[in-house]
Amino acid sequence: MKVRQRMRIVVAGHGPTAHRLIETLVERGFDGTITVFGEEPRPAYDRVALTSYLSGKSVDDLTYRVPDGVSVRTGVKVVGVDRAARTVATDAGYSEPYDVLVLATGSAPFVPPVPGRDLPGCFVYRTIDDLDAIREASRDARAGVVIGGGLLGLEAADALRGLGLETHVVEMSGWLMPRQVDEGGGSVLRNHIEALGLTVHTGAGVRSIEAGPDGRVAALVRPDGEAVDAQVVVFSAGVRPRDELARDCGLEVGERGGIVVDEGMRTSDEHIYAIGECALAAGMVYGLVAPCFAQAEVAADRILLGSAAFTGADMSTKLKLLGVEVAQFGAMSGALDVTYMDPVAGVYKRLFVSDDATTLLGGICVGDAGPYNALRPFVGRPLPGAPSDLLFAGAGTTSTDLPDDAQVCSCNNVTKGRICAAIADKGLTDVQGIKDCTRAGTTCGSCVPMLKQILVKSGVDVGKALCEHFTHSRAELFDIVSVRGITTFSQLIAEHGTGRGCDICKPVVASILASLGRGHILDGEQATLQDTNDHFLANIQKNGTYSVVPRIPGGEITPDKLIVIGEVARDFGLYTKITGGQRIDLLGARVEQLPAIWRRLVEAGFESGHAYGKALRTVKSCVGSTWCRYGVQDSVGLAIALELRYRGLRSPHKLKSAVSGCARECAEARSKDFGVIATEQGWNLYVGGNGGFKPRHADLLAADLSTDDLVRTIDRFLMFYIRTADRLQRTAAWLEGLDGGLGYLREVIMEDSLGICADLDAQMERHVATYVDEWRAAIEDPDKLRRFVSFVNAPGIPDPSISFETERDQIKPVLIPLEAVRS
Amino acid sequence: MTILNETATRTDRWTPVCSYTDLLPERGAAVLVGTRQVAVFRTFDGALYALGNFDPFSGAYVLSRGIVGTRGGEPTVASPMHKQVFSLVTGVCVDDPGVAVPTYPIRVTDGTVEVSVV
Numbered sequence: 006m007k008v009r010q011r012m013r014i015v016v017a018g019h020g021p022t023a024h025r026l027i028e029t030l031v032e033r034g035f036d037g038t039i040t041v042f043g044e045e046p047r048p049a050y051d052r053v054a055l056t057s058y059l060s061g062k063s064v065d066d067l068t069y070r071v072p073d074g075v076s077v078r079t080g081v082k083v084v085g086v087d088r089a090a091r092t093v094a095t096d097a098g099y100s101e102p103y104d105v106l107v108l109a110t111g112s113a114p115f116v117p118p119v120p121g122r123d124l125p126g127c128f129v130y131r132t133i134d135d136l137d138a139i140r141e142a143s144r145d146a147r148a149g150v151v152i153g154g155g156l157l158g159l160e161a162a163d164a165l166r167g168l169g170l171e172t173h174v175v176e177m178s179g180w181l182m183p184r185q186v187d188e189g190g191g192s193v194l195r196n197h198i199e200a201l202g203l204t205v206h207t208g209a210g211v212r213s214i215e216a217g218p219d220g221r222v223a224a225l226v227r228p229d230g231e232a233v234d235a236q237v238v239v240f241s242a243g244v245r246p247r248d249e250l251a252r253d254c255g256l257e258v259g260e261r262g263g264i265v266v267d268e269g270m271r272t273s274d275e276h277i278y279a280i281g282e283c284a285l286a287a288g289m290v291y292g293l294v295a296p297c298f299a300q301a302e303v304a305a306d307r308i309l310l311g312s313a314a315f316t317g318a319d320m321s322t323k324l325k326l327l328g329v330e331v332a333q334f335g336a337m338s339g340a341l342d343v344t345y346m347d348p349v350a351g352v353y354k355r356l357f358v359s360d361d362a363t364t365l366l367g368g369i370c371v372g373d374a375g376p377y378n379a380l381r382p383f384v385g386r387p388l389p390g391a392p393s394d395l396l397f398a399g400a401g402t403t404s405t406d407l408p409d410d411a412q413v414c415s416c417n418n419v420t421k422g423r424i425c426a427a428i429a430d431k432g433l434t435d436v437q438g439i440k441d442c443t444r445a446g447t448t449c450g451s452c453v454p455m456l457k458q459i460l461v462k463s464g465v466d467v468g469k470a471l472c473e474h475f476t477h478s479r480a481e482l483f484d485i486v487s488v489r490g491i492t493t494f495s496q497l498i499a500e501h502g503t504g505r506g507c508d509i510c511k512p513v514v515a516s517i518l519a520s521l522g523r524g525h526i527l528d529g530e531q532a533t534l535q536d537t538n539d540h541f542l543a544n545i546q547k548n549g550t551y552s553v554v555p556r557i558p559g560g561e562i563t564p565d566k567l568i569v570i571g572e573v574a575r576d577f578g579l580y581t582k583i584t585g586g587q588r589i590d591l592l593g594a595r596v597e598q599l600p601a602i603w604r605r606l607v608e609a610g611f612e613s614g615h616a617y618g619k620a621l622r623t624v625k626s627c628v629g630s631t632w633c634r635y636g637v638q639d640s641v642g643l644a645i646a647l648e649l650r651y652r653g654l655r656s657p658h659k660l661k662s663a664v665s666g667c668a669r670e671c672a673e674a675r676s677k678d679f680g681v682i683a684t685e686q687g688w689n690l691y692v693g694g695n696g697g698f699k700p701r702h703a704d705l706l707a708a709d710l711s712t713d714d715l716v717r718t719i720d721r722f723l724m725f726y727i728r729t730a731d732r733l734q735r736t737a738a739w740l741e742g743l744d745g746g747l748g749y750l751r752e753v754i755m756e757d758s759l760g761i762c763a764d765l766d767a768q769m770e771r772h773v774a775t776y777v778d779e780w781r782a783a784i785e786d787p788d789k790l791r792r793f794v795s796f797v798n799a800p801g802i803p804d805p806s807i808s809f810e811t812e813r814d815q816i817k818p819v820l821i822p823l824e825a826v827r828s
Numbered sequence: 829m830t831i832l833n834e835t836a837t838r839t840d841r842w843t844p845v846c847s848y849t850d851l852l853p854e855r856g857a858a859v860l861v862g863t864r865q866v867a868v869f870r871t872f873d874g875a876l877y878a879l880g881n882f883d884p885f886s887g888a889y890v891l892s893r894g895i896v897g898t899r900g901g902e903p904t905v906a907s908p909m910h911k912q913v914f915s916l917v918t919g920v921c922v923d924d925p926g927v928a929v930p931t932y933p934i935r936v937t938d939g940t941v942e943v944s945v946v
């Protein structure tokens with residue numbers, strides 16, 4: 006293609022859209038000059054990630070890299086356009102000639118005409134400077150109000166909360182986020198947000214903002230006269246396109262603002278384009294970054310004499326606000342709809358379908374955006390399953406089912422076909438490669454799991470090798486060990502691996518051997534495979550001592566046993582703490598003390614709690630129907646039965662569980678790998694939940710099960726997970742990565758679609774039948790006991806490097822200062 | 829007498845620490861030599877190695893309790909605390925070669941393991 010020589014492009018505004026334009030022009034070999042004027046004192050940055058600036062990201066982290074050869078003038082505002090002379094005037098006093106002018110001036114927050122809106126302490130939420138000012142003002146503030154309960158308002162509210170303010174949100178409409186969710190979704194969202202301690206006022210306006218004696222904001226007054234204490238007020242009541250330059254030079258603008266452009270993003274002057282939030286394109290001003298990027302790419306293409314067109318964009322949104330997932334895609338109404346609402350779990354999902362119930366029109370999700378990724382590409386297409394099934398995390402649909410023209414990354418408008426083509430043509434092997442080649446996954450990141458699936462489906466080996474000693478994945482090793490009847494690590498590595506193993510593959514193989522019931526974990530060679538925790542049947546602490554956690558099934562314990570724990574802790578000088586799993590942790594035991602401690606505990610009827618193993622930890626319970634006036638089933642009884650059934654079961658990662666006696670869910674079962682909630686008819690089983698670093702609510706696998714069916718289903722769920730999961734993969738990640746998701750899981754373990762259920766059942770029966778208490782087995786075996794000394798050549802001497810001081814009447818480790826020792 | 833692994837040049841102050849059979853293949857044990865804590869290891873092929881027991885990353889005396897294995901053929905131990913891997917031969921941390929732990933000469937005399945910490 007021939008490009009007009011030395012064309013001079015001037016860009017007014019340096020925001021994300023201007024950046025995308027420049028980047029595209031440079032990438033495509035534009036060889037004229039590009040001059041960008043930005044009113045802000047810094048080059049363009051990622052405004053979508055603005056809030057992360059308050060939680061520790063630096064300006065540098067957020068700033069885009071300006072391509073070489075582009076001249077960016079920061080802190081300079083364009084103040085006028087002379088269309089006849091083709092120059093722009095700047096507030097720096099000079100003007101700049103152009104052949105093509107691109108207006109990318111974005112939008113400005115709308116501040117409603119409320120009395121007091123100019124008082125010190127009132128802010129908007131749009132730029133890094135705004136955030137600096139809000140942070141500064143929050144230092145001496147107690148409370149803050151955000152006016153506007155939309156997407157940006159809630160984000161601002163979260164920021165105020167993060168700055169330590171008591172936070173209120175005032176929303177004119179009847180519910181929060183009216184543009185993305187309906188009333189039902191809004192009420193579920195409100196519950197989530199109130200649970201975080203924010204106060205929500207819906208259907209409420211603002212009469213005035215009042216100053217205190219110091220002349221700064223002190224309160225906000227509602228129309229009903231009620232005053233809300235606030236030293237910081239943030240306006241987030243929508244944005245208005247910055248079309249003033251266009252108006253002043255006589256370009257056509259829309260009735261309600263926005264610079265009118267054609268499908269090539271050209272304004273009513275053929276030398277001037279407008280893109281991003283200032284443009285009125287395809288009849289609308291787009292306030293999300295994805296359509297703005299698409300517009301920038303169209304304008305770049307047209308400048309380079311191409312013929313790309315912008316004909317409107319998908320306004321689907323998926324976000325996580327204050328820890329709550331909210332998603333909306335396609336239409337927000339339809340002839341028919343299917344709604345799922347679980348107010349206890351805080352989940353609301355609604356799908357809209359055509360009147361003949363065959364075509365998906367759109368959907369709304371609050372609390373669980375699972376269906377978004379799976380279903381958004383199907384908007385306007387035949388439904389991939391029964392609507393009610395689809396509501397459960399978009400069950401059964403995966404990216405292979407997607408047609409090639411389905412959009413996978415909505416932020417960057419990348420289709421599945423383009424991704425597959427890039428994988429094939431460039432031989433891509435990882436997500437990073439896809440990102441580099443197609444830009445998919447580089448903006449909000451919500452499509453990354455789909456990118457991974459597409460890679461796998463394209464037959465790419467995504468690095469499953471466990472470590473340098475085995476080219477297999479954990480699941481493959483499990484099959485090898487199980488099918489070939491392998492009983493030792495040495496045999497496995499000699500026949501299927503190289504070298505002598507390491508801290509990665511050895512514990513994995515130890516766990517597989519244990520899951521398959523091949524002997525005590527400290528028998529013979531198996532002992533050498535174990536991590537120190539499994540090796541010493543206790544958890545190592547930072548000073549090299551260990552903690553001891555006896556099992557207390559279901560959290561139920563007699564007074565006598567409680568007293569024994571107290572006595573043991575006192576006699577051995579241990580630190581005691583109640584754990585989150587409803588049991589008691591005894592910390593500070595030296596290696597040589599462990600057998601003596603266990604002996605005392607075992608005599609009193611305790612056994613190992615397996616806190617040290619990648620194994621079942623606890624089955625937490627609430628008091629349930631025996632005591633609680635709301636309870637509908639005996640949650641304690643079930644929890645004890647489950648804990649005793651699965652105790653000691655080795656798995657790819659730790660397993661946690663809980664049983665609640667009614668839908669009030671006091672035991673927090675939905676944050677567990679498998680959680681059970683009592684119903685009038687029986688038990689609901691939830692799987693794949695997780696607290697910790699990346700919390701996830703468990704998904705409902707089956708409802709109203711009898712106790713027998715429940716136990717059988719859990720047996721199979723656990724065994725199937727143990728067989729197929731990766732090393733250190735919790736059930737949450739396993740389930741998310743499982744091809745076909747929850748629907749597939751149901752088929753395998755409830756309908757026996759693979760014909761393996763008898764096998765899974767038998768494996769679990771074997772586990773239950775061969776369970777032995779690992780502590781008892783250790784103290785009864787002199788050979789195993791020999792390792793429990795600090796020094797083999799001085800068994801009576803405790804490790805002299807371990808010492809304690811006292812804090813709140815208990816011991817606390819004295820640590821060795823690191824630098825001193827290193828030198 | 830067999831010398832299984834002798835890395836130092838002057839090795840005249842040998843301290844007997846345990847019998848060879850006290851050591852499990854591919855597992856370590858801590859021994860006290862004077863006031864010094866030494867981690868002794870027996871690898872799969874029967875060779876012996878001795879390192880300082882102090883883990884410089886965590887500040888705890890725990891290296892003897894790590895998992896023994898190989899990295900590219902070289903025998904190693906992984907700290908049980910934060911899993912940094914150390915060469916049993918040189919004491920150098922494979923993951924962070926700027927850090928190393930001391931190594932000590934070790935041998936077997938008539939079935940007794942001896943360490944020299946001079």
Ligand SMILES: Cc1cc2nc3c(=O)[nH]c(=O)nc-3n(C[C@H](O)[C@H](O)[C@H](O)COP(=O)(O)OP(=O)(O)OC[C@H]3O[C@@H](n4cnc5c(N)ncnc54)[C@H](O)[C@@H]3O)c2cc1C
Pocket residue numbers: 017018019020021022023042043044045052053054055056081082083084109110111112130131132157160247250280281282283291292293294295297324
């Ligand atoms: C807190 C926050 C969170 C957001 N989160 C999301 C999200 O999760 N998802 C999403 O899709 N979108 C989100 N957005 C919206 C997204 O940031 C915008 O769609 C995007 O910034 C639009 O880019 P733009 O370049 O068109 O406009 P802007 O980002 O507004 O950039 C325009 C720039 O031009 C400058 N300018 C204006 N007039 C002139 C002039 N006359 N001379 C020189 N310079 C001028 C302005 O100072 C500004 O720097 C969020 C926005 C905010 C504020």
Ligand code: SF4
Pocket residue numbers: 627628629630633634635636637640665666667668669670671672
């Ligand atoms: S979950 Fe239900 S039964 Fe259990 S304690 Fe709470 S209210 Fe009671």
Ligand code: FES
Pocket residue numbers: 413414415416417445446447448449450451452453
């Ligand atoms: S959908 Fe946001 S990065 Fe792909």
